Structures are given as structure tokens and as C-alpha cells.
Amino acid sequence: MKNGTRSAPRTLLVLLGVVALVLAACGGGTASTAPTAEPTEAAATPTPIAVTPEPIETAEGGLTADGKVLIRWFVGLGTGAQPDQIADEQAVVAEFNASQDEIVLSLEIYQNTTAYDILSTQIAAGNPPDIIGPVGFRGFYSYGDQLLDLEPYIASSGFDTSDLDPALLEAYAEGFGGQVGIPFAIYPSFIYYNKDLFDEAGLPYPPEKVGDQYDGQEWNWDTLTELAKKLTVDKAGNDATSAAFDGSNTDQWGYYMQWTDPRGWGTQRGAGHVVGADGNAVIPENWVEAWQWYYDGMFKDQFIPDGTENRSDLLGPDNAFQSGRVAMDFVHLWYTCCVWPADGEPNTPNFGIAVPPSDGGTTTAKLHADTFGIMEKTAHPEEAFEVLTYLLNNDTLIARYGALPAVKSKQGAFFDALDARFAPNEINWQVALDMLGYPDVPSHEADMPNFLKSDAAIKAFQEKLITTAGLDIAAEAEILRGTLQGLFDEVN
Amino acid sequence: MTSTPREAALPGSVVGQGRVGGGIARREALWGYAFISPWIIGFVLFMFLPMAAALIFSFTDFDLRKPDEINFIGLRNYERLLSDSAIAHSMAITVRFIAITVPLNLGFALGLAMLLNSQRVAGKNVLRTLFYMPIQIPLVAATLIWVGVLNGSTGWVNRILGIFGLQGPDWIADSSWVLVALALIGIWGVGNMMLIFIAGLQGVPTELYDAAKVDGAGAWRTFRSVTVPLITPIIFYNVLISFVTSFQVFIQPWVLKNGIPDDSTNLFNVNLYREAFVFNQMGYASALGWVLFGVILGVTMLLFWSARRWVYYAAER
Numbered sequence: 001m002k003n004g005t006r007s008a009p010r011t012l013l014v015l016l017g018v019v020a021l022v023l024a025a026c027g028g029g030t031a032s033t034a035p036t037a038e039p040t041e042a043a044a045t046p047t048p049i050a051v052t053p054e055p056i057e058t059a060e061g062g063l064t065a066d067g068k069v070l071i072r073w074f075v076g077l078g079t080g081a082q083p084d085q086i087a088d089e090q091a092v093v094a095e096f097n098a099s100q101d102e103i104v105l106s107l108e109i110y111q112n113t114t115a116y117d118i119l120s121t122q123i124a125a126g127n128p129p130d131i132i133g134p135v136g137f138r139g140f141y142s143y144g145d146q147l148l149d150l151e152p153y154i155a156s157s158g159f160d161t162s163d164l165d166p167a168l169l170e171a172y173a174e175g176f177g178g179q180v181g182i183p184f185a186i187y188p189s190f191i192y193y194n195k196d197l198f199d200e201a202g203l204p205y206p207p208e209k210v211g212d213q214y215d216g217q218e219w220n221w222d223t224l225t226e227l228a229k230k231l232t233v234d235k236a237g238n239d240a241t242s243a244a245f246d247g248s249n250t251d252q253w254g255y256y257m258q259w260t261d262p263r264g265w266g267t268q269r270g271a272g273h274v275v276g277a278d279g280n281a282v283i284p285e286n287w288v289e290a291w292q293w294y295y296d297g298m299f300k301d302q303f304i305p306d307g308t309e310n311r312s313d314l315l316g317p318d319n320a321f322q323s324g325r326v327a328m329d330f331v332h333l334w335y336t337c338c339v340w341p342a343d344g345e346p347n348t349p350n351f352g353i354a355v356p357p358s359d360g361g362t363t364t365a366k367l368h369a370d371t372f373g374i375m376e377k378t379a380h381p382e383e384a385f386e387v388l389t390y391l392l393n394n395d396t397l398i399a400r401y402g403a404l405p406a407v408k409s410k411q412g413a414f415f416d417a418l419d420a421r422f423a424p425n426e427i428n429w430q431v432a433l434d435m436l437g438y439p440d441v442p443s444h445e446a447d448m449p450n451f452l453k454s455d456a457a458i459k460a461f462q463e464k465l466i467t468t469a470g471l472d473i474a475a476e477a478e479i480l481r482g483t484l485q486g487l488f489d490e491v492n
Numbered sequence: 493m494t495s496t497p498r499e500a501a502l503p504g505s506v507v508g509q510g511r512v513g514g515g516i517a518r519r520e521a522l523w524g525y526a527f528i529s530p531w532i533i534g535f536v537l538f539m540f541l542p543m544a545a546a547l548i549f550s551f552t553d554f555d556l557r558k559p560d561e562i563n564f565i566g567l568r569n570y571e572r573l574l575s576d577s578a579i580a581h582s583m584a585i586t587v588r589f590i591a592i593t594v595p596l597n598l599g600f601a602l603g604l605a606m607l608l609n610s611q612r613v614a615g616k617n618v619l620r621t622l623f624y625m626p627i628q629i630p631l632v633a634a635t636l637i638w639v640g641v642l643n644g645s646t647g648w649v650n651r652i653l654g655i656f657g658l659q660g661p662d663w664i665a666d667s668s669w670v671l672v673a674l675a676l677i678g679i680w681g682v683g684n685m686m687l688i689f690i691a692g693l694q695g696v697p698t699e700l701y702d703a704a705k706v707d708g709a710g711a712w713r714t715f716r717s718v719t720v721p722l723i724t725p726i727i728f729y730n731v732l733i734s735f736v737t738s739f740q741v742f743i744q745p746w747v748l749k750n751g752i753p754d755d756s757t758n759l760f761n762v763n764l765y766r767e768a769f770v771f772n773q774m775g776y777a778s779a780l781g782w783v784l785f786g787v788i789l790g791v792t793m794l795l796f797w798s799a800r801r802w803v804y805y806a807a808e809r
Contacts, residue, residue: 116769116770120557120769121556121769124554124556124559124774125559145557146558308643308645311639311643311664311750313646314645314646452771452772453771456766456771460754462752463749463754467662467754
């Protein structure tokens with residue numbers, strides 16, 4: 001009898017052990033006791049915002065059941081996944097499919113935060129899409145060696161590249177081992193400002209021309225600092241120039257640099273690159289200066305929202321200028337996508353654009369560029385190229401992406417469409433065109449050795465800066481340089 | 493041969509015919525296998541085979557973006573992790589996280605279970621449901637809610653602390669508080685553990701409490717000398733599961749830090765995910781996965797070994 005009863009707890013122990021081991025093996029399970037027990041797979045699960053409504057059956061060789069060529073278009077590596085962009089992308093696909101009896105275009109849209117992981121997984125599974133984009137240089141550097149050289153298809157199709165900036169065309173060939181992209185969109189950067197907040201403070205708007213003064217003073221970063229402090233207001237109504245200002249209760253901020261990283265921050269004081277001429281890691285001095293200024297703006301003068309404030313209910317979760325609580329935002333033309341909410345009343349209905357301040361007489365406006373690429377492993381390169389040219393020439397997409405067409409003859413129509421969209425607001429788009437003359441060369445998105453890890457290290461550096469007060473920025477920059485050097489050495 | 497009551501009830505032609513009895517047993521076994529086969533098939537397809545694949549990958553330089561260029565590299569991934577400072581660091585943070593979260597979760601769940609098992613509490617079923625409900629919320633959504641609740645500037649926690657004149661920390665941004673924030677999020681989901689504790693508490697014979705009362709034992713003494721020893725198998729189970737799941741925590745730190753973990757949130761599984769899906773080093777990440785498996789296996793064995801000394805099974809005494 002005793003033996004019989006002893007076996008029950010032992011069996012229980014064994015069963016518990018089995019459960020524990022299965023859980024250990026499988027990354028969670030049903031016997032979880034807390035949220036910590038949720039299967040890790042959940043986070044890795046692709047998050048399709050919208051996909052082709054019904055899965056398209058494919059037969060051998062990427063053909064649909066009725067013998068058409070299936071071309072998959074992967075969106076999410078850059079812009080394109082904002083809610084108000086999706087409907088237009090779907091309409092463009094529907095229009096293309098309606099015009100076709102040989103090709104079926106299938107759209108896959110993913111959130112930017114997961115898109116890179118999903119694309120890598122698709123490639124690993126032998127199931128890559130045919131076309132990726134729109135995607136900036138960061139995406140091209142991540143997948144550059146996976147992209148098809150378009151040169152033969154450009155030549156055989158007679159695709160006209162004469163209306164494109166040769167330097168931009170070359171940017172998609174240099175370092176990639178082929179012409180992996182054709183310029184589609186360019187995004188100069190400038191300052192978006194909230195006219196209502198300026199009016200409320202009784203302050204004149206910032207200049208619209210490089211070289212113009214602001215209220216009788218040179219339009220430089222010191223002037224912007226003073227202006228931004230006047231536009232930063234706490235809940236009691238004190239601005240940041242007042243001794244009574246309470247930075248822990250800020251209600252409105254004077255300046256922000258949205259959706260960029262420290263390499264983007266650095267360009268406020270001119271272009272630079274973290275890779276020196278000898279291939280070693282280097283942090284440009286002008287960037288350290290820019291980082292110090294931006295850091296002081298967050299934690300000392302407090303006219304720039306720090307990480308916590310940016311993720312608070314007041315500004316968040318992720319579109320500070322749209323909240324109506326930021327007076328000036330230095331960001332790219334693509335932000336026209338999102339300066340207003342997709343639905344509902346805009347918090348910032350009345351905005352203008354201005355030139356960035358100069359640094360010692362030099363103005364720098366970092367430049368972004370987007371395009372599409374064809375994956376090298378596509379089974380149907382010619383059909384994919386046909387779709388690619390359709391996307392490149394699509395006016396609906398370029399307007400919705402807030403993208404200045406790389407094709408010069410289309411630029412006027414693009415701004416007309418923006419005017420219609422933001423009417424009755426009158427915006428001086430000449431500012432955007434002028435800023436094309438002040439790009440950051442080398443680009444802040446330039447390639448780096450061990451790109452993915454180096455990029456992650458820079459983002460981790462940013463996260464530390466926006467969330468931690470009391471840092472020695474010069475020392476942090478040196479730590480970053482050391483980290484980057486280590487990462488460069490891994491591949492050199 | 494002694495007939496079981498069931499055999500005795502069978503017709504005479506069946507009783508004593510081992511082959512027929514064996515046939516029934518076999519049929520029952522087959523039905524049993526048939527019923528559990530969906531789980532077995534699911535386990536083999538979606539867990540065992542991926543694990544086996546990961547083991548193979550761990551001996552390769554598999555890059556997600558270049559599946560055609562995979563090479564066998566022997567133990568190089570395992571050698572690499574020995575010299576990878578990020579691994580030691582991420583394991584150290586994970587251990588620190590476990591040190592905070594396991595006792596906190598166990599204590600909170602047991603306290604709740606005691607409370608909701610008390611005769612003096614009204615509406616116990618409603619309260620049990622309410623405390624259980626949070627684990628029904630998808631973890632990503634729950635964590636996003638907590639991002640707002642714990643925001644150092646506008647979060648509810650700091651607003652409530654502010655009412656009492658206390659300046660709350662920046663729970664998520666401050667590296668010295670973020671593990672506590674993660675533990676707090678964990679506490680929100682202790683409903684399942686609480687239910688298991690309640691089941692254990694209800695299994696404690698009431699006559700033992702009566703005897704303790706007669707002997708003059710107070711509430712604390714009764715808890716320490718009657719309740720705890722008799723629920724040690726349940727405590728053991730919860731400790732075990734809590735350890736295992738805490739080693740595997742991933743979603744909360746990933747969402748909390750917006751996919752950009754810093755030194756304080758780069759837990760082992762977060763680091764593993766980054767290697768696999770951000771840096772595309774699937775071979776190395778697979779090695780990390782198997783190391784994690786080994787660590788969890790070791791801890792599990794250690795817990796089972798220690799259980800002999802502190803887990804009390806009444807039937808064994």
C-alpha cells in the first residue's frame with residue numbers, strides 16, 4: 001500500500017518535469033502563470049496591416065492558377081504602412097491588376113518595426129517577395145546584395161533615365177555591385193512650424209529663405225534656441241525663458257527632430273560620417289557638438305521633449321508634431337504624410353515650413369531618397385521590372401508618400417496635389433525645393449561596416465541619450481566610437 | 493489471477509480469455525493514442541522538429557538573408573558565445589530579473605489566493621474572475637497599456653504617487669527601475685498562479701486547521717506550520733514554472749523599449765531574438781537557444797533535486 005501511494009507524487013514530479021521541459025523547449029506554453037509565460041513567438045509573428053484580401057494560389061514557378069505571373073510587392077521597409085497610405089496602395093494594385101491579363105500584383109504591407117525581420121525570414125524560407133519598397137538607403141544597405149541589377153532591363157526596355165539626376169542614379173549603383181535602384185522620390189528636410197503656437201506667443205514665423213534674418217537676428221542655432229525656449233510652455237503658462245518655468249510639467253515644446261537617429265541629429269551642424277577615410281570608426285566633432293546641443297535642449301533648457309515626454313500621453317505615442325504641442329519640427333518632406341491625422345480634426349491644421357538655421361553660415365538640410373528594388377531571386381525579373389516601372393511612374397503613390405518625384409518634370413504637379421490636400425493652408429513649397437541645394441554629403445544614412453549591428457549600436461546610443469539625464473556627451477560619443485570600432489573590426 | 497471488479501462484471505466467455513482482454517486494452521490504448529495524436533503531431537511538427545533544426549543550425553553560419561550560403565562550422569558558434577560579452581551581460585540581467593520577479597510573483601499570487609480563499613471575503617468568485625482576467629489580454633496590448641501607465645511624465649502610477657507628494661521614478665527610461673517595471677507588469681498577470689494556489693489551499697484538510705486552533709496556534713503559526721508545508725507541491729510547481737517562463741521573457745522588454753533594448757533590458761531572450769531576426773545570425777542565435785535550453789534544464793534539475801528537501805507529500809510520510 002505504501003509503495004502504491006509513493007508512486008503518485010513521483011508520477012506527479014515526473015509529469016511536472018515533463019511540463020517544465022516542454023515549456024523550456026518550446027518558449028512558453030499553456031501552463032503559464034504570468035504574462036512572462038506568453039510564447040515568444042507572439043512577438044515574432046508578422047503583423048500584417050493589410051494584405052491582398054485573399055491569398056493567391058500559385059502553381060509551379062510563381063504562376064497563379066490561371067497561368068498569370070504573380071508578382072509580390074513588399075511594403076514596410078520605409079514609408080508606406082501609415083493607415084492613410086494603405087488605401088491608395090491597394091487602389092494602385094487594383095488598377096494595375098484590372099489593366100493586366102498576364103501579371104497579378106499582390107500587395108503585402110507590414111509595420112516598419114517588424115518588416116525587416118519578416119523580409120529576412122521570407123528570404124531564409126526561400127519565399128522572398130519580388131519587389132520591395134519604397135525603401136531608403138538604410139534598407140538598401142541591409143539587402144543590397146540581395147537585389148537584382150536593373151541595368152539589363154533598363155537597357156532592353158528603353159526606360160528613360162534622362163530626366164533623373166545622374167548623381168542620384170549613381171547613388172543606387174555605387175557600392176551595390178550594380179544598378180539596384182532607379183530614383184523614385186527625394187525628400188528634402190526643413191522645419192515644419194505650428195503657426196497657431198507662434199501666433200499665440202506673438203512671435204514672427206521663421207525664415208523661408210536661406211540667408212534671411214529672424215526678427216533682426218541671424219537665423220542660426222542660437223537664435224533658434226532662444227525662439228524655441230519662448231515657445232516652450234509649462235502647465236502654469238510660464239515659458240522656458242522664465243525663472244518660474246517648471247520643466248517637469250511642460251505642456252508645449254519649442255523644437256523637435258522627429259523620426260531620426262543621432263546621425264540625423266548630427267547634421268544640424270553639418271554632414272559627417274562615422275567611417276573615417278582609413279575605414280576606422282570616427283565621430284565627427286560637429287556631430288558631438290550637435291548632440292550636446294540637442295541633449296541640452298532635452299535636459300538642461302528643456303525645449304525639446306525627451307524620450308519619456310515623447311512617449312507620454314501629451315505627445316505620443318509616436319507623432320509629436322501632430323499632437324499640436326510642438327512648435328517646430330525639423331523633418332523631411334515625407335512627413336506631409338502624417339502631419340495631419342488620418343481621420344478626425346488635425347491638431348496642427350495651420351502649419352508652415354521654414355529653412356533650418358545655419359551653422360557658421362552653412363546650412364545643411366539632410367536628404368532622404370526612396371525607391372523600389374527587385375529581389376535577385378525573383379522567378380520573373382522581366383515582369384517584376386514591368387511592375388517596378390509602373391510603380392515608379394505612379395502619381396498617386398508619389399503624392400500619398402509625400403515624395404518629391406525624382407523625375408523633374410513631375411515636381412510641379414506634385415506640389416499642386418499637396419496644395420489641394422492642405423487647402424486652405426498656403427504653404428511655400430519653394431522652401432522644400434531650395435533645400436535640395438543643401439544636402440548632407442556624405443549622407444547621414446551612408447553605409448557602415450557591419451551595417452545592421454552598427455545601426456543598432458547607434459540607436460541604442462540614441463535611446464540612452466533621450467532617456468538619461470546627466471550624461472557626459474563627449475564621453476558617451478567616445479564610448480560609441482569604441483563600440484563601432486569593435487563592430488567594424490568584426491567584419492574587416 | 494485475481495479478477496478486477498470490472499473483469500468480474502464481464503460475461504464468462506470474456507473473463508479468463510487473455511487475448512480478448514488484451515484486445516480491449518489494445519483498443520483502449522489505440523483510442524487513447526488517437527485522442528492525443530493531434531497534440532503529438534502538433535508537438536512534433538511545430539516544436540520538436542524546429543528544435544532539431546535549431547540544433548543543426550547551431551553548427552552552421554546560417555544567415556537569414558543568405559540561406560544558400562550556409563556552411564557547417566562545427567562548434568564555432570558555441571566558442572563565440574563564450575567570448576561574447578553581450579551574452580554574459582544578458583544572462584546577468586536575466587538572473588537579476590528572475591531574482592526580482594519570481595519571489596514577487598509567488599508572494600503576490602499566494603497572498604491573493606489566501607485572501608480569496610478566506611471565509612471572510614465576500615464576492616470571492618467575482619474577485620477571482622477579476623484577478624484572473626488580465627492574463628486573457630494579449631501580452632503586446634497589455635504591455636503597451638503599461639507603457640502608458642508607467643510613463644514617468646504622465647503615467648498613472650506616478651500621478652498617484654504625486655498625490656502623496658512622492659516623486660515617482662521614470663520606470664521605463666531609468667535603467668535602475670526598468671526591471672522593477674517589468675516585474676510589476678508580471679504581477680498583473682499572476683491570475684493563473686493564483687488559481688493554482690487557491691486549488692492547493694482548498695486541498696488542505698480543515699481538521700488540521702481545527703487541530704492547530706485547539707493547540708493554540710495563531711494565524712501566522714498556522715500558516716507557517718500547516719498551510720505552507722501542505723501546499724509545498726503547489727509552491728514547487730509555481731516556482732518551477734515561474735523560473736522557466738522568466739528565463740524566456742521577451743515580449744515585455746521588447747515592447748517596453750520599442751524594439752531598442754538598452755543594457756538594462758537586453759535580457760537573454762531579447763538578445764537571442766536580435767541575433768536571429770535583427771542581425772540575421774540564425775546559426776549563432778540557434779546556439780544561444782540551445783544554451784538557454786541547457787540552462788533551464790539545469791535549473792529545473794536543481795529544483796527537482798532541492799524538492800526532496802522541502803516539498804512535502806503527505807502520502808510519503
